Amino acid sequence: MLLAILIIPLLAGLLCLATRSRAVWEGVHVAAFTVIAGLAAAIAWRVADAGTVTALGGFLRADAFSALVLGLTAFVALVCSVYAVGYFRRESRDRRVTKSQLLRYYTLTPLFAATMLFVPLADSLGVMWVAIEAGTLSSVLLVTFYNQKTSLEAGWKYLIIGSVGISLALFGTIIAYSAAIGVPGMEAGRGMNWSALAPVAGQLDKTAMRLAFVLVLIGYGTKAGLVPMHTWKPDAYEQAPAPAAALLGAGFINCAVYAIARFSVLADKCLGHEFPGRLLAGFGVASILVAAPFILTQRNFRRILAYSSIDHAGIMIAALGFGGPLGALGAVLHMVFHAATKPLLFFGAGAVQQQYGTPYFRKVSGVIQVLPWTGGLFFMATLAVTGMPPFGIFQSEFTILSAGMAAHNEWTVALFALGVAIIFAGFLVRMSRLVLGAPAPGQARVAECPWKLGAMALAALVVALGVWLPAPLGALIEQAARILEGTA
Amino acid sequence: MTPPSQELGSHLITLMAALMLVVQMLLVVQKMLLAGIRLFALQSLLLAGIAAAAAFFNHASEVYVVALLTLAGKVLFLPWLLNRQVRRIQIVQEVEPLLGAPTSMLVCGGLTLLGYMVARPFTHLGRTGSNTLAVAITLLLTGIFLMFNCRKAVTQVLALLTVENGVMLAAVALTSYGMPLVVELGVFFDVLVAVMVLGILVYRIRETFASMDVDKLNQLKG
Numbered sequence: 001m002l003l004a005i006l007i008i009p010l011l012a013g014l015l016c017l018a019t020r021s022r023a024v025w026e027g028v029h030v031a032a033f034t035v036i037a038g039l040a041a042a043i044a045w046r047v048a049d050a051g052t053v054t055a056l057g058g059f060l061r062a063d064a065f066s067a068l069v070l071g072l073t074a075f076v077a078l079v080c081s082v083y084a085v086g087y088f089r090r091e092s093r094d095r096r097v098t099k100s101q102l103l104r105y106y107t108l109t110p111l112f113a114a115t116m117l118f119v120p121l122a123d124s125l126g127v128m129w130v131a132i133e134a135g136t137l138s139s140v141l142l143v144t145f146y147n148q149k150t151s152l153e154a155g156w157k158y159l160i161i162g163s164v165g166i167s168l169a170l171f172g173t174i175i176a177y178s179a180a181i182g183v184p185g186m187e188a189g190r191g192m193n194w195s196a197l198a199p200v201a202g203q204l205d206k207t208a209m210r211l212a213f214v215l216v217l218i219g220y221g222t223k224a225g226l227v228p229m230h231t232w233k234p235d236a237y238e239q240a241p242a243p244a245a246a247l248l249g250a251g252f253i254n255c256a257v258y259a260i261a262r263f264s265v266l267a268d269k270c271l272g273h274e275f276p277g278r279l280l281a282g283f284g285v286a287s288i289l290v291a292a293p294f295i296l297t298q299r300n301f302r303r304i305l306a307y308s309s310i311d312h313a314g315i316m317i318a319a320l321g322f323g324g325p326l327g328a329l330g331a332v333l334h335m336v337f338h339a340a341t342k343p344l345l346f347f348g349a350g351a352v353q354q355q356y357g358t359p360y361f362r363k364v365s366g367v368i369q370v371l372p373w374t375g376g377l378f379f380m381a382t383l384a385v386t387g388m389p390p391f392g393i394f395q396s397e398f399t400i401l402s403a404g405m406a407a408h409n410e411w412t413v414a415l416f417a418l419g420v421a422i423i424f425a426g427f428l429v430r431m432s433r434l435v436l437g438a439p440a441p442g443q444a445r446v447a448e449c450p451w452k453l454g455a456m457a458l459a460a461l462v463v464a465l466g467v468w469l470p471a472p473l474g475a476l477i478e479q480a481a482r483i484l485e486g487t488a
Numbered sequence: 489m490t491p492p493s494q495e496l497g498s499h500l501i502t503l504m505a506a507l508m509l510v511v512q513m514l515l516v517v518q519k520m521l522l523a524g525i526r527l528f529a530l531q532s533l534l535l536a537g538i539a540a541a542a543a544f545f546n547h548a549s550e551v552y553v554v555a556l557l558t559l560a561g562k563v564l565f566l567p568w569l570l571n572r573q574v575r576r577i578q579i580v581q582e583v584e585p586l587l588g589a590p591t592s593m594l595v596c597g598g599l600t601l602l603g604y605m606v607a608r609p610f611t612h613l614g615r616t617g618s619n620t621l622a623v624a625i626t627l628l629l630t631g632i633f634l635m636f637n638c639r640k641a642v643t644q645v646l647a648l649l650t651v652e653n654g655v656m657l658a659a660v661a662l663t664s665y666g667m668p669l670v671v672e673l674g675v676f677f678d679v680l681v682a683v684m685v686l687g688i689l690v691y692r693i694r695e696t697f698a699s700m701d702v703d704k705l706n707q708l709k710g
């Protein structure tokens with residue numbers, strides 16, 4: 001089952017490469033990602049029963065935390081594949097893309113999805129690194145999809161900054177590996193396996209672990225988009241086509257946070273919570289505070305999504321930094337709600353950009369009159385992502401704030417709350433004019449694309465259901481939080 | 489495994505690591521692209537030698553694979569690929585760094601000191617001592633410096649590859665039996681693909697901007 005979920009996207013990619021018909025590409029995509037989502041659900045079910053599931057002699061391993069991230073990635077990939085049908089039909093009709101560009105999208109996306117699904121399933125921290133780097137490489141040409149000067153610039157930044165970051169992460173992984181030398185039972189390369197390291201983390205060499213954790217946090221933090229390594233993000237998210245940007249912003253970000261979380265469990269057990277906790281909380285809150293002014297003054301509704309993603313990466317990392325049972329629960333909840341909400345926001349922005357032919361706030365207003373359903377769902381996503389109650393993100397942010405208070409980090413919590421409040425205000429002001437403002441004279445209602453709307457409706461359903469978590473999912477989240485807390 | 493041969497191996501590795509550092513310094517002040525590529529090949533050859541020595545003296549046959557991969561990939565294939573790239577887009581132009589050679593040397597000296605300071609607490613780890621680790625950290629730091637200092641696309645690729653060399657050196661220095669083979673292969677494959685993707689981008693940038701100056705990539709702001 002674990003192997004199948006990795007092979008299916010690869011086969012789908014090959015199938016797309018071998019055919020020349022757009023209808024086939026679309027069908028293969030949606031079908032493959034539907035099957036993958038089903039498999040991910042089945043894996044989660046088995047994990048909830050058995051605790052862990054392994055394959056290939058332990059090379060692939062899923063516990064509750066992996067199963068959750070796997071499921072989130074599969075969900076994001078599924079809604080993106082539905083949305084992409086409508087998005088690219090419109091792009092070809094407006095002659096913005098050629099058939100060879102479409103082929104590039106339909107072959108690279110399954111490959112990218114396969115690497116993202118691989119990340120949580122790899123037991124070896126080294127293999128996990130390889131998967132994340134492979135994810136970066138397979139998505140570069142999606143960022144440069146439109147072949148324009150600006151997309152090349154974005155792609156170059158994405159790859160160069162990402163590669164430097166990820167080299168640091170590899171360095172950190174190697175040092176963590178060396179920290180296990182001399183610990184009994186760690187011979188023959190087992191010291192790179194998370195399942196072998198976690199039980200003996202307390203015996204690892206402390207000097208090495210400290211350096212390793214700093215390097216890993218900076219390295220994977222670059223991929224998650226933490227300040228000050230975030231500069232590639234607005235460019236990449238703006239230049240990539242909307243469905244690919246949604247994959248990056250709702251799927252890939254979880255992989256990076258997942259990697260940091262795995263290492264933070266090891267560092268907590270080895271060094272105690274204070275050192276890793278302070279680093280995580282510092283980077284997290286700094287990211288929120290730096291994102292805030294950019295959101296407040298943003299003129300481009302594609303780039304604002306990237307700053308929102310920097311903000312949310314910061315929130316998740318700060319939650320890990322606050323630690324304790326509430327911090328772990330908050331981090332996991334936030335990963336779930338963020339992945340559920342973010343695609344909707346990207347889809348809305350993509351649909352509006354296609355309709356108006358511009359990504360600038362000042363040129364667009366009154367979307368709700370022209371595209372009523374899209375506009376309505378877009379606005380709902382805005383409310384959900386900025387943490388309006390009753391949506392899920394309010395719940396997770398509240399849990400994280402409580403975790404901070406429980407850890408007696410009052411000042412950090414105050415800064416956290418300040419940042420979140422500024423972002424809430426900035427987002428709402430911009431978006432309410434975009435969606436609810438008066439439309440330009442002479443603009444009538446236009447027909448909405450059923451595929452794009454379908455994907456948005458599906459995503460919106462999940463966002464709405466976030467208020468009421470189904471019991472099995474709730475249990476899985478609790479199990480995952482216990483793993484992050486280090487008590488499972 | 490007799491102690492004298494181990495000591496000899498350790499000296500040999502330290503010596504080659506020091507040479508890698510020297511090559512890195514030359515690379516930082518190098519102005520011609522083709523010479524830079526050759527220096528990178530030389531540095532990778534030293535890395536392959538270190539891996540082979542570590543494999544021989546520690547009786548860790550898996551590390552021979554690392555040596556072979558480095559030789560095939562970083563000494564032969566990548567320099568060939570980069571060379572072809574540079575000739576195809578016809579750039580012989582000199583690298584124009586932000587900081588001149590003397591200042592760069594000074595910065596790199598500082599970074600070397602920093603590398604030794606970070607590596608000091610690690611004397612008890614790894615058989616080849618903290619010297620090799622210090623060199624690895626210095627390669628990493630100077631590689632990143634080179635990336636910021638030179639705003640040319642191909643030089644940035646070279647800088648990235650020297651960072652990668654530093655990481656691989658650390659892998660050999662810190663562990664006597666190397667990383668698990670599957671990880672080693674995966675990392676190797678990723679590096680190859682990364683350079684190829686970068687190559688595609690360099691070519692496109694050259695076509696669209698008629699320049700390889702990364703400073704021209706400055707339209708996206710805010």
